[in-house]
Amino acid sequence: MRSTKCAQVITVINLKGGVGKTHTTWLLAGNCEVQEFKVLAVDLDQQGNLSRNLMQDPNCKSTLGSASLFDPSQDVDPTQIIQQSKFPHIDFIAANSALQPLDVASQKEWEPADLQFSLVDLVQQVQGDYDYILFDCPTKLSLTGFAALTASDFVIVPLEPADWGAQGVEKVTQAIDYVKQRHNSRLELLGYLISRIKPRRQYHQIYADELRSRYGKKAFDTMIPDWAGYEQAVTHAVPVNLRRPNSKEARVAREFFxxxxxxxxEAQSGDRRRRRRVSKNGLTAI
Structure with a gap:
């Protein structure tokens, strides 16, 4: 376990539903729990699937959640909406339907008011308390997704090994580049994660090979298979690393983490090398 915390902040995002976006966040949080890394999972999807799996009482309706971070009329201390999950090393900020009217799609509605910085204060306040901060985004490019990217260090884009599973990835990549250029120069694409792959289906393997060829080193070596153990872990609301630690599903989850x-x-090492080169050339490192 890390002795000095400075959270790595990761956004998980894709425009396509059903590609394993929330499940990716769930796997990351589950690995943190097993390894005793302190993690804050921020649910930005109004469906609240991640929130329900983390709540100590899944029937409890949260009145304050991530929606309050995007409401200019509310003066909420971000730390006051953090909840303790049923797992000792996982805290979370819940999402609910209150996000819907606030999560606008048009940049013209939120950029003039700098609402894309809505999550920066949260990260700055709690980054020293956690090893990881995870943003689980909705399946659209909207205010919450842009705010998550603006507050993050890294991005993971899950996608399914099918033609429709890769749809929208180009727009997500463009959004990452836009945020990096305009709002958050430290943002890095950690990689594209092939998820929900059925290894025995030839067309899945063909698409997986095509995606790996297309994205090169930006494609994760680890792929998340569509195995029953993952679905069962979600159904029982217990990460697979805890529920079945010796299973093949848990092994892949560990490999992914x-x-x-x-x-x-590697990204941080590369950034340090770039900064040294800039400094050596007599320029100011930014």
Whole structure:
């Protein structure tokens, strides 16, 4: 376990539903729980699926949640809406239908008011308390997604090994580049994660090979298979690493998390090298 915390902030985003976006966040949080890394999971999807799986009482209706961070009429201390989950190392901020009217799609409605910075204060306040902060975004490019990207260090884009599963990825990549250029220069695409793959289906393998060829090193080596153990873990609201730690599903989850950590280290190492080159050339490192 890390001795000094400075959270790695990761956004999980895709425009296509059913590609394993929330499940990816769930896997990351589950690995953190097992390894005793302190994690804050921020649910930005009004469906609240991640929230329900983390709540100590899933029937409890949260009155304050992530919606309050996007409502200019509310002066809410971000730390006051953080809840303790039923797992000792996972805290979360819940989402509910109150997000719907606030999560506008048009940049013309929120950029003039700088609402894309709505999550920056949260991160700055709690980054020293956690090892990871995870943003689970809705299946659209809207205020919440742009705000998550603006507050994050890294992005993971899950996608399904099918033609329709890759739809919208180009727009997500463009959004990442836009935020990096305009609002958050440290933002890095950690990689594209092929999820829900059925290894025995030839067309899934063909599409997976095509996606790996298309995205090269930006495609994760680890792929998340569409195995029953993952669905059962979600149904029982217990991460697979805890529910069945010796299962093949748990093994893949660990491999995925290890690759995430490796990619973060490589990205940070590359950033330090770039800064040294800038400084060596007599320029000011930004």
């Amino acid at each position: 290890a690759e995430v950590e490796t990619r973060i280290r």
